[in-house]
Amino acid sequence: MKPNSYNVLRLLLKLAMTFQRSSLRGTKQSLMLLSLFFYALQANAQVQCQRPVTLMGSRFDITIVAADSAKAEKHIDEVIAEMSRIEELISDWKASSQISEVNRNAGVKPVKVDREVFELTKRAIYFSKITEGAFDISYAAMDKIWKFDGSMKQMPTPEEIQKSVAKVGYQNIELDSVNSTIFLKLAGMKIGFGSTGKGYAADKGRELMESKGIKAGIVNASGDMTTWGVKPNGKAWNVGITNPFDEEKYIAIIPLKREAVTTSGNYEKYVEFNGKRYAHIINPVTGYPATGLISVTVIGPSAEKANGFSTSIMVLGKEKGLELIHLHPDYRCVIVTDEGEVVKSTNFKAKMKKKLK
Numbered sequence: 001m002k003p004n005s006y007n008v009l010r011l012l013l014k015l016a017m018t019f020q021r022s023s024l025r026g027t028k029q030s031l032m033l034l035s036l037f038f039y040a041l042q043a044n045a046q047v048q049c050q051r052p053v054t055l056m057g058s059r060f061d062i063t064i065v066a067a068d069s070a071k072a073e074k075h076i077d078e079v080i081a082e083m084s085r086i087e088e089l090i091s092d093w094k095a096s097s098q099i100s101e102v103n104r105n106a107g108v109k110p111v112k113v114d115r116e117v118f119e120l121t122k123r124a125i126y127f128s129k130i131t132e133g134a135f136d137i138s139y140a141a142m143d144k145i146w147k148f149d150g151s152m153k154q155m156p157t158p159e160e161i162q163k164s165v166a167k168v169g170y171q172n173i174e175l176d177s178v179n180s181t182i183f184l185k186l187a188g189m190k191i192g193f194g195s196t197g198k199g200y201a202a203d204k205g206r207e208l209m210e211s212k213g214i215k216a217g218i219v220n221a222s223g224d225m226t227t228w229g230v231k232p233n234g235k236a237w238n239v240g241i242t243n244p245f246d247e248e249k250y251i252a253i254i255p256l257k258r259e260a261v262t263t264s265g266n267y268e269k270y271v272e273f274n275g276k277r278y279a280h281i282i283n284p285v286t287g288y289p290a291t292g293l294i295s296v297t298v299i300g301p302s303a304e305k306a307n308g309f310s311t312s313i314m315v316l317g318k319e320k321g322l323e324l325i326h327l328h329p330d331y332r333c334v335i336v337t338d339e340g341e342v343v344k345s346t347n348f349k350a351k352m353k354k355k356l357k
Contacts, residue, residue, distance in 0.1 A: 046065050047066060047232065048063060048064070048065050048231065048232050049072035050062065050064075056083075056091060056201065056222070057093070058198065058221070060201075060219070062076045062079050062205065062217070063217050064076050064217040065214070065217055065231070075214055078212070079205040079208060079209065082201075082208050083221075086204060089114060090117060090197050091193075091197075092192040092193070092194075098114060099192070099193070101113075102182045102184065102191065103189075103191065105184070106184035106185075106187055106190065107185065107186055110174070110176060111181060111182055112179060112181050115180055117182075118180045118182065120200060121173075121182055123196075123305075124137035124191075124193070124196055125137060125170050127308040127312065128170035130324070131316060132285075133169075133285045134315035135315070136168055136169070137170055137173070137191045137192070137193070138172070138173065139168055139192065139195075139284045140190035140191055141168050141189050141190040142167075142287070143160075143164035143165075145161065145287075147271070148279075148280045155273045161287040161288060162287060164287045165285070167189045167190070168284050169186075169189075172184065172185040172186050195307055195308065195311045198224045199226075199304040199305070199306060199307040199308075200303070200304040202219040202220070202221040202224050202225065203226055203260070203302055205221075206219055206227075209228070216228060216231065216232075218237060219303075223263060224260070224306070225303065226259075227257065227259060227261075228258045230257060236255035236257050237255070237257070238254070239254050239256055239261050240253050241253075241254065241297050241352075242263070242265075244336055245267075245294075245340060251334065251336070251353065254299065256299070258301075259300065259301065260300060260301065260302055261298070261306065262298055262306040263295060263296065263297040264295065264296050264307070264310040264311050264313070264314045265294060265295035265296070266280065266281055266293065266294050267279075268280075281311065281314045284315075290315045291338070292318065293317060293336065294338050296309075296313045296314050296321065296335050296336075297310065297333060298313070298325070298333045299331065299333070299348075300328075300330050300331030300332065301330055305328075306331065309324065309325060309331055309333065310333070313325065318335055318337060321335060329347060332344070332347045332348040333345045333348065334348060340357035341356075342354050342356060
């Protein structure tokens with residue numbers, strides 16, 4: 001229901017009650033106004049439906065606000081179909097995907113891809129460039145020497161770490177815009193969309209719903225979340241930024257209307273050697289886990305780009321990360337360091353503690 005609908009309905013009801021206290025004529029008028037009241041209430045009624053689904057190997061949650069449950073569920077089906085289509089194009093663990101075909105032909109020949117895949121790859125390479133490799137679309141070629149499932153018993157050697165990133169390097173990706181081809185110059189090289197792919201799928205789900213006139217909803221792609229519109233009660237969607245030192249608490253609650261939010265963090269998956277924590281976000285340049293920051297939350301127009309920024313900032317660190325986000329004023333961020341310091345970009349206005357521990 002739109003926020004001003006409440007005022008209209010309240011006025012109609014007040015007028016009807018006034019007329020009820022007067023003459024018979026007033027009673028007839030009041031009945032007419034009450035009829036208008038209930039008609040307006042029915043016309044503005046909205047329901048909110050949510051459904052979890054597994055896509056891209058992760059849990060997605062889709063929330064749609066529509067006139068009734070049947071319509072909402074139908075639109076959820078449409079969002080799922082759209083994101084499944086994207087998964088079939090870009091998943092590097094589906095042998096039939098175009099990205100898998102590109103990877104199979106690394107060092108062999110260029111592969112023609114859909115324009116959508118080409119442009120997504122082009123944007124990922126742009127992120128790789130502006131972050132000087134802190135984000136790298138070719139990270140998929142990295143040897144999996146770091147394991148965060150409890151099976152890792154000893155620290156990799158410096159030689160093993162250096163070797164693990166030998167095939168990583170966005171500079172060795174060749175794009176042909178005229179022919180819409182992607183060529184990986186090195187045999188064994190791979191590209192993947194584990195970082196930005198889910199955010200892109202969320203953005204496309206929102207875009208599809210808006211094109212169909214759906215005024216409000218949320219697509220939560222395993223933490224890469226995009227929102228539009230408002231709740232049925234007229235209020236904004238609220239998103240909590242988790243306290244990485246106490247996951248049952250929030251640093252802040254942020255209202256969103258048509259924005260995306262992503263968080264990259266090092267507080268859930270990690271290993272420890274000699275009292276030092278090594279977390280799961282790896283620096284593609286060095287092969288070592290990123291250090292210094294425990295979480296980064298980015299808010300802005302696109303979930304795809306927000307994820308690219310949050311991942312990059314985790315690797316770049318506080319100072320360079322803030323420099324990066326300040327070059328893109330449509331986006332804002334909250335950084336939490338390993339020591340518990342909370343740092344915001346200058347355009348992040350929400351109040352929060354400056355120290356968490």
